[in-house]
Amino acid sequence: MWKSGLKQLAAAAGLLGLMSAGAVAQDKELIIGMQCDRTGPTQIVGTTLCPAYHDYVALINSKGGVEGWKIKVIEIDHEYKVPPAMEAHERFKKEGAIFHSVYGTPQIAALAKKLEEDKMAATSPGFGSAAAADGKRFPYIFPVAATYWSQATVAVQFAKKQLGGNLKGKKIAYIFFDNPAGKEPIGVLEDLAKAEGFQMRTFGVPSPGIEMGAQILDITGRFKPDFVIAHLFGRAPAVAIKELKGKGFPLSKVVGFVWASSEADILAAGGWNIAEGYHTLQYAGVGRDYQVIRDIEAMYKAQNKEIPKQMIDNSVMYNRGIFQAAIQIEAIRLAVVAKKGEKPTGQDVRDAFERVKNFTLGGLAPPLAITPEDHEGGGWVQVWTVKGGKFVKTTDWQQAYRDVIKKHLADEAKK
Numbered sequence: 140m141w142k143s144g145l146k147q148l149a150a151a152a153g154l155l156g157l158m159s160a161g162a163v164a165q166d167k168e169l170i171i172g173m174q175c176d177r178t179g180p181t182q183i184v185g186t187t188l189c190p191a192y193h194d195y196v197a198l199i200n201s202k203g204g205v206e207g208w209k210i211k212v213i214e215i216d217h218e219y220k221v222p223p224a225m226e227a228h229e230r231f232k233k234e235g236a237i238f239h240s241v242y243g244t245p246q247i248a249a250l251a252k253k254l255e256e257d258k259m260a261a262t263s264p265g266f267g268s269a270a271a272a273d274g275k276r277f278p279y280i281f282p283v284a285a286t287y288w289s290q291a292t293v294a295v296q297f298a299k300k301q302l303g304g305n306l307k308g309k310k311i312a313y314i315f316f317d318n319p320a321g322k323e324p325i326g327v328l329e330d331l332a333k334a335e336g337f338q339m340r341t342f343g344v345p346s347p348g349i350e351m352g353a354q355i356l357d358i359t360g361r362f363k364p365d366f367v368i369a370h371l372f373g374r375a376p377a378v379a380i381k382e383l384k385g386k387g388f389p390l391s392k393v394v395g396f397v398w399a400s401s402e403a404d405i406l407a408a409g410g411w412n413i414a415e416g417y418h419t420l421q422y423a424g425v426g427r428d429y430q431v432i433r434d435i436e437a438m439y440k441a442q443n444k445e446i447p448k449q450m451i452d453n454s455v456m457y458n459r460g461i462f463q464a465a466i467q468i469e470a471i472r473l474a475v476v477a478k479k480g481e482k483p484t485g486q487d488v489r490d491a492f493e494r495v496k497n498f499t500l501g502g503l504a505p506p507l508a509i510t511p512e513d514h515e516g517g518g519w520v521q522v523w524t525v526k527g528g529k530f531v532k533t534t535d536w537q538q539a540y541r542d543v544i545k546k547h548l549a550d551e552a553k554k
Contacts, residue, residue: 169208169471169482171196172215172231174242179218180373183403184456185242187449189214191460192240194435194447199468201438206475208482210468217242221249228253237474237485238467244320247271247280254279260470260489264463265397265422269323270551272515272544274493281492281514283466283507284422287370288544289518290396291324293420295331296539297394297522298366307336312364314354314379316371317343324370330543340364348375355382365392372398377407380414391416394522401455402530411528418533420520423462424503425530426454431461431500455530462504469498505536518544 173192176185196210204210213234217223224246231239239254239261241247247267254261255278262281263271269286271277285293299306313328315321325341332339340362342354348371358364367388369379376399383393395404400419408414427433427450439446450457473491474483483491495509495516505519518541522534 166482167204167208168211169205169475170211170213170231170234170236171238171240171467171471172227172234172236173212173240174217174224174227174246175214176219176242177216179216179220181219181243183373185216187453187456188460188463190447190449191457192464194438195431195461195464196468198431198435198438205468205472206480208475210471217246219243219245221245225249225253228257232257232259237483238471238488240463240467244268251277251280257485258489259485260492262463262467264459264466266320270548272513272518273548273552274511274514276552277514279489281509281516283492283509283514283516284462285397285420285518285520285538286515287320287324287396288327288547289515289538290370290420290520291327291368292331292518292540292543293520293522293537294368294394294396295328295335296537297418297534298368299335301392302365309337309366310362310364311337311339312342312358312362312367313339314342314344314351314358314367314369314371316348316373316375317345320372321370327543327547328368330546331540334540334543344371344375344379348373349378351375351378351382355379355386355388359383359386359388367393368396369393369399370396374407375399376404377409380404380408380417384408384413389416390414390525391418394418394420396420397422397520400523402453403456405525411525414525415527417525419523419525419530421455421523422505422520423455423458424521425458425523425532427451429458429501429503431465431503432458435461458503462500465500465504466495466498466507469495 175189176182196212200209215227239259241261244266247263260279262283264284269288271280271282272286344351371379397420405414436446470488470492473494474487492509493511497506499506507516509516518538519536521536523530524533
């Protein structure tokens, strides 16, 4: 009886020890709430970007996590709809998330007030309002990648260089998806046209962006520009490439914004030969020649798994998923360090974002410097060009006309 009692006590103590260890393990876990679109209208992005995000988290966890904390990602497919995105935010809060990885312009706009109320930061790389770069007005939103305003400035700078360093008297066509996102850079482009002395005309393409024969004919047959800047997305970029090529316009005189810039766009246009010479803007590096990509490949091989097909076939979107996860986790790391190893809050992570500096991820990311005034991080992009059946880097990280960006941010703040 006495020995039996001792055994029961020992068993109970062991159970308590296991429960305690489990509690500690769970306690050393940081939760990110992640929205995605794997089944909606932008699934061509989500089905590559989101798995890449998870791959980077898995890589970090395989190396011991963030300062000893494991990262847990709760993903919800909102099908690019706003109501599920709002519901996802509430679930993430209940689950104890310290960061919300938002997906989509309508979603970040709808969540802006809630993020501030709940003291939870979110990123909007490559989407959302350009005005969110102003950290004073939007304290909980971090674009962390070049906004449409910044993309417009670099596109003009690139056109200027390609046209011999002088735009005076030149003609630039701006073809855009006719919605708020497509219209957003027009004011910046108009200012640059005045400053540089070029003539600009705009050509809106109605949704879903697959009928633009009239616009392309107007561009190539009537306006006859020296350069074309394209801000299209979805199926539209491929249509524009085919239409311009069909009308004999040199694709070496075309530069596309970041959502007109993936391998999928090139293939949908008819392939690499068709798109030869086409320039694109990128806010993350392209291809597999980065240490972080090699590390993920090694992780898969160590697990006897095949390397993800998306990594090879759609490196533009895959690498953006890596960039997105990496910049978020870097802010979380800085928050943990500042808390001296204690669990950070959503507010701690928000504050840490403003201390991110020169986190380049071995060249895959630009030299971001995020400050309380600049949540964009500088507005850096690279230009890549279709050459010989692949994307080739044409310029290093660059930014342009930052005075014009600051003017527009100041004007927005007055509204």
